[in-house]
């Protein structure tokens with residue numbers, strides 16, 4: 001099984017990650033990781049550090065001559081904010097000293113980890129909470145999970161995503177985008193992400209993109225922020241990944257956790273989960289047919305998962321992101337130093353990060369699918385795994 005740990009503060013020197021359990025012999029180039037790190041910066045309305053931060057992965061172990069060795073893969077990503085001349089972050093985040101002259105942060109922002117994190121860990125300064133709860137951590141997550149993604153790709157399993165709603169602007173129902181997505185999926189789910197990446201909002205529809213940009217401009221003008229919904233799709237997934245026999249082996253449960261583990265993601269849907277709850281069963285369940293000796297479904301409302309297992313159809317998962325909590329328009333809070341009511345203070349922040357979150361979700365879904373695949377077809381080397389997989393197919 002592939003597991004990983006990340007470490008690092010948002011404005012510390014660097015983020016680091018260790019990925020363990022990747023089979024030997026998977027083709028891996030740093031550029032495969034950098035490509036997805038760059039996609040994490042996509043999206044109109046992103047401000048702040050996205051303007052100057054360009055992520056470049058450093059690989060320290062576990063890879064030799066562009067192939068994994070089965071040993072742990074150690075990764076580093078520098079935080080450009082820390083490196084910038086006169087940034088002040090080396091002093092604010094100093095490993096040693098007592099922080100003389102460093103201003104404490106005492107106004108917790110509603111919607112962030114600030115208040116409870118400060119109480120839980122016994123700080124008198126919110127800074128340590130902000131630093132680790134920030135979504136900057138997702139950069140290293142994308143890097144770690146991109147390795148699982150490379151593994152899947154070499155087995156013909158591809159992952160893509162697109163944004164289906166930004167605040168009030170979105171498709172009315174899944175049927176409105178399904179045909180467009182299915183046409184792209186004929187070439188594999190990477191065709192979906194490439195098409196979505198063409199849009200500033202990662203939306204497949206030009207009219208929705210234009211309206212979404214106006215919506216973001218208006219939210220910015222009003223000092224507000226926006227959430228939204230995206231869809232992640234995986235193609236080439238064989239039937240039988242995951243299991244119904246135990247709660248913690250159900251693929252849908254694991255996919256849900258993967259999405260909800262990302263900062264600010266507050267709901268998740270497998271297939272047409274939300275719409276299906278309002279429809280009769282005859283319009284929900286996907287009829288089974290047999291074509292050319294294979295079982296298929298006439299539709300994919302289930303999103304490729306039945307009974308906690310992949311059923312051979314594309315896996316479809318949607319994530320729902322709350323609006324970003326850092327607002328220009330102040331919210332009410334309380335100064336932790338004085339106990340007095342105060343308005344929140346604005347720090348440069350995105351208006352929305354839904355397009356970026358959709359790329360992070362692709363990565364976290366990749367890890368779940370890679371592990372479900374390894375559970376069924378696992379081995380120590382890529383060759384061994386591929387032979388086992390092809391023999392069964």
Ligand SMILES: Cc1cc2nc3c(=O)[nH]c(=O)nc-3n(C[C@H](O)[C@H](O)[C@H](O)COP(=O)(O)O)c2cc1C
Pocket residue numbers: 048111112113133134135138262263264265324325326348349350353356357360
């Ligand atoms: C890719 C991404 C980028 C984000 N960018 C910001 C940001 O610029 N400003 C902000 O206040 N929150 C941002 N967030 C959201 C916060 O990380 C999140 O709201 C916060 O961690 C609290 O959410 P939680 O309750 O789910 O942890 C971002 C989230 C993601 C996934």
